Amino acid sequence: xxxxxxxxxxxxxxxxxxxxxxxxxxxxxxLVISERISGLxxxxxxxxxxxxxxxxxxxxxxxxxxxxLAAALEMLHMATLVxxxxxxxxxxxxxxxxxxxxxxxxxxxxxxxxLLSRCFLLAADYTSPRNALNLARIIATICTMEIExxxxxxxxNISLRGYxxxxxxxxxLLFSLACFVGAYEAxxxxxxxxxxxxxxxxxxxxxxxxxxxxxxxxxxxLVRKPLGRDIAAGLVTLPxxxxxxxxxxxxxxxxxxxxxxxxxxxxxxxxxxxKSGGIEAAGKFAALYTNRALxxxxxxxxxxxxxxxxxxxxxxxIREG
Amino acid sequence: xxxxxxxxxxxxxxxxxxxxxxxxxxxxxxLVISERISGLxxxxxxxxxxxxxxxxxxxxxxxxxxxxLAAALEMLHMATLVxxxxxxxxxxxxxxxxxxxxxxxxxxxxxxxxLLSRCFLLAADYTSPRNALNLARIIATICTMEIExxxxxxxxNISLRGYxxxxxxxxxLLFSLACFVGAYEAxxxxxxxxxxxxxxxxxxxxxxxxxxxxxxxxxxxLVRKPLGRDIAAGLVTLPxxxxxxxxxxxxxxxxxxxxxxxxxxxxxxxxxxxKSGGIEAAGKFAALYTNRALxxxxxxxxxxxxxxxxxxxxxxxIREG
Numbered sequence: 197x198x199x200x201x202x203x204x205x206x207x208x209x210x211x212x213x214x215x216x217x218x219x220x221x222x223x224x225x226x227l228v229i230s231e232r233i234s235g236l237x238x239x240x241x242x243x244x245x246x247x248x249x250x251x252x253x254x255x256x257x258x259x260x261x262x263x264x265l266a267a268a269l270e271m272l273h274m275a276t277l278v279x280x281x282x283x284x285x286x287x288x289x290x291x292x293x294x295x296x297x298x299x300x301x302x303x304x305x306x307x308x309x310x311l312l313s314r315c316f317l318l319a320a321d322y323t324s325p326r327n328a329l330n331l332a333r334i335i336a337t338i339c340t341m342e343i344e345x346x347x348x349x350x351x352x353n354i355s356l357r358g359y360x361x362x363x364x365x366x367x368x369l370l371f372s373l374a375c376f377v378g379a380y381e382a383x384x385x386x387x388x389x390x391x392x393x394x395x396x397x398x399x400x401x402x403x404x405x406x407x408x409x410x411x412x413x414x415x416x417x418l419v420r421k422p423l424g425r426d427i428a429a430g431l432v433t434l435p436x437x438x439x440x441x442x443x444x445x446x447x448x449x450x451x452x453x454x455x456x457x458x459x460x461x462x463x464x465x466x467x468x469x470x471k472s473g474g475i476e477a478a479g480k481f482a483a484l485y486t487n488r489a490l491x492x493x494x495x496x497x498x499x500x501x502x503x504x505x506x507x508x509x510x511x512x513x514i515r516e517g
Numbered sequence: 518x519x520x521x522x523x524x525x526x527x528x529x530x531x532x533x534x535x536x537x538x539x540x541x542x543x544x545x546x547x548l549v550i551s552e553r554i555s556g557l558x559x560x561x562x563x564x565x566x567x568x569x570x571x572x573x574x575x576x577x578x579x580x581x582x583x584x585x586l587a588a589a590l591e592m593l594h595m596a597t598l599v600x601x602x603x604x605x606x607x608x609x610x611x612x613x614x615x616x617x618x619x620x621x622x623x624x625x626x627x628x629x630x631x632l633l634s635r636c637f638l639l640a641a642d643y644t645s646p647r648n649a650l651n652l653a654r655i656i657a658t659i660c661t662m663e664i665e666x667x668x669x670x671x672x673x674n675i676s677l678r679g680y681x682x683x684x685x686x687x688x689x690l691l692f693s694l695a696c697f698v699g700a701y702e703a704x705x706x707x708x709x710x711x712x713x714x715x716x717x718x719x720x721x722x723x724x725x726x727x728x729x730x731x732x733x734x735x736x737x738x739l740v741r742k743p744l745g746r747d748i749a750a751g752l753v754t755l756p757x758x759x760x761x762x763x764x765x766x767x768x769x770x771x772x773x774x775x776x777x778x779x780x781x782x783x784x785x786x787x788x789x790x791x792k793s794g795g796i797e798a799a800g801k802f803a804a805l806y807t808n809r810a811l812x813x814x815x816x817x818x819x820x821x822x823x824x825x826x827x828x829x830x831x832x833x834x835i836r837e838g
Contacts, residue, residue, distance in 0.1 A: 228664055228665070228668050229661060229664055275630075279626050279627075279630060282622075282626060283622070283623040283626055283627070284623075301603075301604070301622075302604045302605075302667055303664060303667055303668075305600050305603060305604055305626060306600075306604070306660050306663050306664045306667065307660075307664065308630075309596075309600060309629075309630075309633065309656070309660045309663075310657060310660035310661065310664065312630065312633055312634075312656075313633075313653055313656035313657040313659075313660055314653075314657055316637045316653040316656070317650065317653035317654060317657060320641065320646065320649045320650045320653050321650060325641060325646065328641045328649070329638065329641045329642060332634055332635075332637040332638035332641050333638060335630070335633075335634035335637070336631060336634040336635055336638060338634075339627050339628075339630045339631035339634055340550060340631065342627050342630075343549055343550055343624060343627045343628070343631065344549070346623055346624055346627065347549050347624075
């Protein structure tokens, strides 16, 4: 969704440049690959991670390599989406049929691997060895957290701390890296890089919490994916964690008395989470992390970049009012 | 199968060291991951790629990093096996149940991703930037070739050239890289590195051809995986490519008259390939590449390393007589 960036001076062109690099990096003799990845790019992704990286780069001296690194991060993100969809057997993503629905699981796994390898290729080529290492570490962490999340399916004894740990690994580290790497590779002052790293971390946490809230409360047309999928897949997210102590009827506790639950309970759980105020409570956490992000951003050197970053965070995280 | 290396002085210890690094690299707070990867390591893999890398390193000065790089290559190999088994829905690997059979597709995809990311992590940490790039390129090529192979399933019009291209990408490049990187990172003379690269390439081609032959002719107990899986999955490999012009009965041509075939034809195709001499003809190709590998090895500086490499290649590629 390139139009997402229309209000941000220069960003539409920058994001288009990143798309072009991804298309080039996936152009090979193999038409299947280029077509599939082109299809993913046309699928209206907001290109948030490249956007954060490029805005952060503006705190130093932006160069060609930033576009390459932005492309690497987006390819990593695309790889995780493709594999997630295979794993979850999701029919839709951003309102469009998922890759494995169209072309089979087999091809989707391989396209994901291809994207991962291209991500590393760009990172190895354009980043400092230190940041290539950081990236490899983060990918390993993303996988670890996904594996943990998978292991914990249908277990109800998920703590707030466990949840935060998982979404840090799944989402926040990548936003954090995007902001840090953008500034670091642009030779921005160290203190600016560190502030951006923290801002990115808080943005990532808030972003994931909001995503998890929308799975309970969203408008299917707006979210562009089916609702209630998390709980049906056995994932315990923040609205439910918040709802447990709030549900005075005791019905939630009863469902979870065995520390496990079944997919058949999904509808009842969803209704109880909404009724007990779990969504509003989770919203307060999202606001907390959003405010932390905005505070870090407020400490950055004033100017166009800071304004743009603030505007982006507001649009992204305060979208639901 | 560490005993595979018993006749090679020092190699059993070296391979055990590599196993230890892989176990360490997969040890995390997450017990699921370490257990699964430990299970894969216990699964009697020969650790061929680490073996080639370490023997090649002996042409220069072997250091700690070689064990790390050997571990990286083996983790890459393990990742491709795990994803291949998910993709092909194979029940067995090396005579043991595959990961996704034991723990589900979901976890197998993620463990594969984790192994890939750890492979990059070790490569980024211990190799020169040039070789980290080479590795990322090879992984992208492996994926590309797998995607091509997938696209070509049940198409019978596969040329010898197309087949060689695919197995180069799927197998030969990784053997070639193992030999080259081992020597290069040990500061072996350039001419030695290049000879090893070519030797590794020819070993990889011969190895894959023999693997493809065994799927037609092997002893199930010895191969430790079910036979005839390639053709049942729609893969046209060298024995069939060789059999087509040899089959004087015209039955193979008839099956392939539409340029496609069906899984129902597998048994008949297998019988016809055996009868027409396709296996022997493919064996000649394997011998050709084996001899090329041995010729390159013969041009290396004489001594213990060269003898070991030659003995390994003979054991690996002339196993069927």
